[in-house]
Amino acid sequence: MAISRRVVQISCARAALVAIAVGAILVAGDDDNHMYKQGEAVKVWLNKVGPYENPHETYAYYTLPYCRDVSKELERKGAGLGEAIEGSDMVLADYQISFKQNVEPSIVCSMELDENDAQTFENAITGHYWYQMVVDDLPVWGMVGEDPNSSDDEEEDTQNDEQADAGNENNGDEAATDSDDDKTSEPDEGDKNDANDDDKTGEANDDDKTGEQSDDNNAEADSSSSADGADDEAGDDSTANGRRLLQSEEKDSEGSDGQEENDNKEEDSAENTTEDDSESKDGENKVEEVSIYTHRHFDIAYNGERIIEVNLSSSNLVAVKPNTRLDFSFSVTWKESEVDFDDRFGKYLDDDFFEHQIHWFSILNSFMMVFFLAGFVALILMRTLKNDYARFARLADEEDFAKDMGDDSGWKQVQGDVFRMPTMLPALAALTGTGVQIAVVLFFVSIVAAIGSMHEERGYVTTSFVVSYAFASVVSGYVSGSLYNRSKGKQWIKTYILTCTLFPITVFSIGLTMNFVAIGYSSLSAIPFGTMVIIFLLWSLLSCPLALAGTLLGRNAKKPYLPPCRINTIPRSIPPKQWVFPQELVILAGGVLPFGSIFIEMYFIFTSFWNYKFYYVYGFVVLVLAILIIVVSCVAIVVTYVTLNAEDHRWQWPAFLSGASTSLYVLLYSGYYFLYRTKMYGLLQTVFYMGYSVNFSLGVACLCGAVGYLAADRFVRRIYSNIKSD
Numbered sequence: 027m028a029i030s031r032r033v034v035q036i037s038c039a040r041a042a043l044v045a046i047a048v049g050a051i052l053v054a055g056d057d058d059n060h061m062y063k064q065g066e067a068v069k070v071w072l073n074k075v076g077p078y079e080n081p082h083e084t085y086a087y088y089t090l091p092y093c094r095d096v097s098k099e100l101e102r103k104g105a106g107l108g109e110a111i112e113g114s115d116m117v118l119a120d121y122q123i124s125f126k127q128n129v130e131p132s133i134v135c136s137m138e139l140d141e142n143d144a145q146t147f148e149n150a151i152t153g154h155y156w157y158q159m160v161v162d163d164l165p166v167w168g169m170v171g172e173d174p175n176s177s178d179d180e181e182e183d184t185q186n187d188e189q190a191d192a193g194n195e196n197n198g199d200e201a202a203t204d205s206d207d208d209k210t211s212e213p214d215e216g217d218k219n220d221a222n223d224d225d226k227t228g229e230a231n232d233d234d235k236t237g238e239q240s241d242d243n244n245a246e247a248d249s250s251s252s253a254d255g256a257d258d259e260a261g262d263d264s265t266a267n268g269r270r271l272l273q274s275e276e277k278d279s280e281g282s283d284g285q286e287e288n289d290n291k292e293e294d295s296a297e298n299t300t301e302d303d304s305e306s307k308d309g310e311n312k313v314e315e316v317s318i319y320t321h322r323h324f325d326i327a328y329n330g331e332r333i334i335e336v337n338l339s340s341s342n343l344v345a346v347k348p349n350t351r352l353d354f355s356f357s358v359t360w361k362e363s364e365v366d367f368d369d370r371f372g373k374y375l376d377d378d379f380f381e382h383q384i385h386w387f388s389i390l391n392s393f394m395m396v397f398f399l400a401g402f403v404a405l406i407l408m409r410t411l412k413n414d415y416a417r418f419a420r421l422a423d424e425e426d427f428a429k430d431m432g433d434d435s436g437w438k439q440v441q442g443d444v445f446r447m448p449t450m451l452p453a454l455a456a457l458t459g460t461g462v463q464i465a466v467v468l469f470f471v472s473i474v475a476a477i478g479s480m481h482e483e484r485g486y487v488t489t490s491f492v493v494s495y496a497f498a499s500v501v502s503g504y505v506s507g508s509l510y511n512r513s514k515g516k517q518w519i520k521t522y523i524l525t526c527t528l529f530p531i532t533v534f535s536i537g538l539t540m541n542f543v544a545i546g547y548s549s550l551s552a553i554p555f556g557t558m559v560i561i562f563l564l565w566s567l568l569s570c571p572l573a574l575a576g577t578l579l580g581r582n583a584k585k586p587y588l589p590p591c592r593i594n595t596i597p598r599s600i601p602p603k604q605w606v607f608p609q610e611l612v613i614l615a616g617g618v619l620p621f622g623s624i625f626i627e628m629y630f631i632f633t634s635f636w637n638y639k640f641y642y643v644y645g646f647v648v649l650v651l652a653i654l655i656i657v658v659s660c661v662a663i664v665v666t667y668v669t670l671n672a673e674d675h676r677w678q679w680p681a682f683l684s685g686a687s688t689s690l691y692v693l694l695y696s697g698y699y700f701l702y703r704t705k706m707y708g709l710l711q712t713v714f715y716m717g718y719s720v721n722f723s724l725g726v727a728c729l730c731g732a733v734g735y736l737a738a739d740r741f742v743r744r745i746y747s748n749i750k751s752d
Contacts, residue, residue, distance in 0.1 A: 060162060060367070061331045062125035068333070070123060070324075071103055071116035071160040074550050075170070078154040079704070080711035081636055084550045086115045087157060090170065091146055093137035093354060095120050107492060108485025110557040113550035116160060121356050126328065129358035131321065141348045147171065148316050148346050159338065161324070163484070164370070166338040171318035171346065317343035322356045327363035334363045334370045371482040380630060380643045388626035389646065392653045395623060396660075403660045407667060437667070441746055442594035443675035447513045454678060454735070455515075456524035459506030461732020464725050466501050467494045468651055476644040492564065499526060499569040503576025504583075505732075511581045518581055526573040529728060530565055533721050540717040547710045590747040600674050609680065612668065616661045616684030620730055621691035623657045624650050628692065632699050636706075636715070655733050658685040662734030663741045670742070677738060685734025689727035693719060 062068065076084035088094070101118040120134050139147070151171035159166050319340035327335035344352055365372075448454055471480075471490045480486045506525045510518055537553070544552035553561075627650045634641035665684040669677045696719035700706065706715060 060333065062333070063331065064126055066125045068123045068125055068162065068326075070119040070121045072119050073114060073116045073158040073160055073165075075150070075155050075157045078156050080706050080708060081638065082113070082549075082551050082714045083547070083708065083711050084113050085548065086550060087117060089548070090150055090155070090157075091137075091143040093135040093352070095135060106485050106489055107557060107560060108488030108490075110485075110554055111488050111492075112485055113552075114484065115550050119159070121324075123324065123326075123358050125333075126360050127358075128360055129356070131355050131357045133353050133355045136351065136353045139346065139348055139350045139352060144346050144348045144350070147318055151316050151318065151346065160484075161326070161336045162333040164333065164336045165374075165484075166336050168322065168338050168340045169319070171316065172343055173316055174314055315345045315347075317345050318352065320344050320352055320354050322354075324356065324358045325361065326358065327361045327365070329363050329365060329367060332367045332370075334365045334367065335373065368479075371479070374640050375642050376639055379633075379639070380641070385626070385630065385643075385646065389649055389653075392623045392626075392650070395619070396653050396656045399619065399657060399660050403664060407663070437670035437673075437745070439673050440598060440670060440675040441591040443598050444670065444677065444742060444746060445589035445591060445593055446597065446675060447515065448676065448678035450679075451510060451513055451515050452517055452521040452524050453528070454682065455506040455510040455513075455521050456502075456528050457682070457728055458509060458732040458735050459502035459504075459525050460529045461728035461730070462505045462736075463495065463498045463502035464729045465651070465655070465732070466498045467491060468729075469648065470494055470498075472644040472647040472651070475642075476648060481640055481642040481644075492561065496564045496569040497572065500572040500576040500579075502526075503573035503578075504580040505576075507577035507580025508583070509580075518577065522574060522577040525577065526565075526570045529724065530569070532724060536717050536721055540714055543710055543713045549710060551710070551714060590743065598673075598675065600676075601672075609669070612665060613680055613683045614687050614690070616665050616734075617687030617689070617691050617730075619661055620654055620657045620685065620688040621695075623653050624688075625691075625695060628695060629699075632696075632703075635718075636699075636704060654730070658688070658730045658733045659737035661685065662738045665734075666738040666741060677742065678735060681738030682731040682735040686727040686731035688730045689723040692726050693723040696723070 072087035074084040075087055075090055088100075094100075098120075103116040103118070105114045105116070122132075123129065137143075147170070152173050152175070154173070154176075155170045156167055157170060159168075319342060321340065321342035323339040323341065325337040325339065326333060342355070344350065471487070471494055474490070475481060475487060480490065502525050503522065506521055507518065510521045515521065541552050541558075544550075627646060630643070630646075631641060633639060662681045662684050666677045666681045669680050696715075700712075700715055700719075704715075706712065
């Protein structure tokens with residue numbers, strides 16, 4: 027016992043030292059306090075580029091042959107753990123921007139396209155490549171250029187969407203003048219993802235009304251990027267509407283200062299009539315050849331000493347041809363805003379989508395299902411058990427007992443074997459411990475994220491999951507150790523090794539496969555070697571010691587478990603089952619109801635993860651997790667009762683698998699979403715989608731399986747503690 031305590035102390039001390047040493051690396055961030063003085067430099071970070079249809083096929087910004095000041099060495103911004111996992115490589119742009127100081131159109135750099143550069147840009151533009159910039163931790167997006175082959179379809183879709191969206195509500199932006207053009211369609215119950223396409227309505231025409239570009243005509247300004255536009259998209263029409271997702275920048279600027287822009291538009295129109303006429307001719311040419319945007323206009327709103335909003339507009343289309351000279355320029359306009367700094371991220375959040383009445387209705391529907399399911403299980407089982415207990419109470423002597431023995435229901439017949447050690451006990455204990463660990467991590471991170479604003483910081487949610495999982499290893503060790511000790515197992519070391527390796531190594535193997543594919547594509551989705559070392563250190567020096575400490579605590583903290591029924595020396599033979607359906611089918615059917623309770627929330631999570639939305643309604647996750655646990659518990663209890671009633675004492679694995687089978691339906695839904703809700707293509711994106719889906723399904727399997735086993739274990743101990751044993 028003294029040795030065990032010493033091991034626990036050493037493990038905890040070791041884990042604490044590692045946590046302190048690695049903590050600074052995990053939350054590597056910017057020391058910037060987001061406050062600026064008049065004329066202070068404001069940095070613009072260039073992050074990544076990639077095809078709109080493939081959210082995780084991203085590359086470094088200078089993968090495209092943009093020109094830059096070669097006399098300066100690239101300055102990179104350090105990335106935290108979560109940012110590195112999500113794929114980030116921010117380099118400082120050459121834009122010279124000062125706080126509250128407007129910048130007239132200025133050339134940043136010039137280049138002459140050779141044949142290779144022209145081909146690279148053309149491939150990117152026809153592939154609907156977008157780029158991301160970050161200004162004061164606020165992301166903005168823009169399209170690389172304009173593809174004439176999709177222009178006609180997009181204009182037709184825009185007109186159709188405008189007609190369909192004529193009566194929709196405003197999505198909550200500050201704009202009053204252009205509110206009809208800046209709204210998100212409410213998701214339809216039958217096809218919410220298609221309804222999201224209305225979110226993009228009229229954005230191309232909004233560009234025609236923009237007054238932010240002093241020298242740019244309406245035709246050239248039809249591609250602009252909104253800091254919240256990229257978040258308002260969900261996936262089906264990603265090709266035609268993907269560009270419009272990045273075109274809502276100018277209308278957001280109109281919303282924040284509509285009257286001022288209207289005045290500016292009138293002045294610009296009066297002063298630049300001749301220039302606009304000539305530019306209109308250029309606008310007509312953009313539908314005839316692949317063209318690249320060479321001018322970027324930043325419209326920045328501030329409140330006091332803080333930046334509140336950043337909008338990006340692209341213009342000046344130039345045909346992509348060899349030997350063509352490109353002059354890349356930028357301009358900046360500063361405006362005062364009344365929005366508080368704490369509320370500046372609100373424009374990125376799609377309230378109409380995530381907080382739509384269908385979302386609330388699905389939660390209410392799940393609660394009703396839980397209520398009726400729990401009531402049904404309680405009514406049927408308790409009524410049956412009550413009759414069994416009453417018959418037992420009437421047996422006054424041994425003669426009556428022997429006479430009535432033949433009438434005993436099936437579950438009483440296995441009282442001498444029901445607490446026997448299950449097969450593959452170390453694996454069962456390890457998976458149960460891992461499932462409880464995942465549940466603890468999900469509840470903890472979701473509650474913290476719901477209370478705070480974790481979604482506003484890049485990579486914080488991912489970092490929180492990784493670090494919380496490492497610290498929660500003590501929970502998995504404790505659960506697996508106590509379960510194994512209760513069954514009087516002798517291979518506790520094997521149980522410990524499985525607990526801290528089975529799930530992490532499986533996930534790591536899948537992630538390594540994804541990483542190799544990403545490296546082959548030179549994609550930012552490839553996790554850097556340094557980040558992999560940090561993850562390995564977290565696992566080997568923090569997670570494993572804590573799991574060991576938990577295992578030892580679980581083995582020694584509790585008194586020896588005494589089952590309510592004596593275990594027979596020789597196992598009772600299992601009679602042939604007379605079930606209408608085989609047990610395997612019953613186990614598979616057990617996952618239907620749990621999946622039905624979470625699939626609506628899965629849709630919102632998938633749409634957020636794969637379609638450029640910020641997921642922020644973590645309160646819904648907490649509610650759905652609670653519902654899922656109740657539903658899985660009820661299903662596992664029913665499956666266990668059916669198994670015991672068939673005089674089969676091997677209830678442990680059926681209880682676990684009945685809950686774990688939920689993951690099969692999750693995986694099938696993932697495949698459906700990939701085929702019918704996205705337009706992803708290519709090996710890289712397919713491997714990443716399937717890899718993430720499999721890892722997600724494995725986590726669901728462990729969580730639901732653990733809940734099912736623990737609920738069934740509680741049920742079995744309860745019913746057998748109320749009967750007399752020989």
